[in-house]
Amino acid sequence: MLDEKHDRLDSDLSGAHVDTLAVRAGQYRTMETEHGEPIFTTSSYVFRSAADAAARFSGEEPGNVYSRYTNPTVRTLEERMAALEGAEQAVAMATGMAAILGVCMAFLESGDRVVVSRSVFGTTTTIFSRYLKRFGVETTFVDLTDMAGWQQAVNEDTAMLFVETPSNPLSEVADLQQLSALAKANAAMLVVDNTFCTPALQRPMELGADIVVYSATKYLDGQGRCMGGLVVGNSEHMKEMVGYLRAAGPTLSPFNAWIILKGLETLRLRMQAHCDAAHQLALWLQTQPKVDRVYYSGLPGHPQHQLASEQQRGFGGVVSFEVSGGKEEAWRFIDATRMISITANLGDTKTTITHPATTTHGRLSQEERDRAGIQDNLIRVAAGLESVADLIADLERGLEAV
């Protein structure tokens, strides 16, 4: 969205494959910007005339107005993300949570009812159960894979179904086509948090989702460098999102947009490597006597293995497992590793290890954790891009300590 320049290069991406779009979509090609996509660290823009300013403010003329809601670097990221998702438009937000709250603010109103899967990101639960509740939006939580539960909870008063699939940390998979049919039958919206798969592994809109949200902080950046969020959908819905962004201002900085843009260029290769590593770790963990159970949808014994094979182009980078014993043994395992990072984050080049029961799921009651299947001996590993042999050697240190 730069103004026309005499050194602009011709570009034609019509019919381009998704791998090409990941590298080139949204780019405004000039002799200067081809290999050094510019970061526009500007708050505002100037206009040719008073009439031009008026036309841009009213939206009659497309173009940049003010960086709270229009910035060329951010726009390049949005166009590239929409291309990867096969969607009409994307809107960038400051964080994943800003994207999720933004969707709620843009599409819900007092008196609406929403149905949310119980296993969504912990802070997402807080948005619905604590904040939206104050404004008269009532939430029913259901088990992600319990289709009968969804059918019972959704009715004509339901405005939105919100799911995250696969779930964290147990990799449960929801049938998005079935949920989309249920949403449509009740004139409700299906919103999918696709942070764990990214468009490289799953494109929810092709399965009937209305809106897809992302924490770009995870795999989209992929290198633990910045925070970011994205909302993807059709242009009618995204017009509402831009309206909200313009009013409320949870804006992504151009610098962070540029970082995530660079992340997208290697997304497919990284996701493939994360999946391969997690799969190898899952197969290895399964053979270990001190490991009671492994949760990875790539294993044939996983309850939604078939569905994951059809719905996703890979089983993801997260593998969880239960060690023999309880919390003490799980903590000893984690503390015995010498390379893998002890953190609750994921989607980084560096492999991370987490004890969900006392961190990501620590605020739940024992009963809620039991219901979610988060045992005290559960450990989650998010595979990075190190050598799998080195990861196994580090996990072996953990097993010796159990």
Ligand SMILES: *Cc1c(COP(=O)(O)O)cnc(C)c1O
């Ligand atoms: C991290 C995460 C979020 C929140 O994103 P932030 O960028 O941390 O605000 C939302 N959903 C999922 C699935 C996440 O992993």
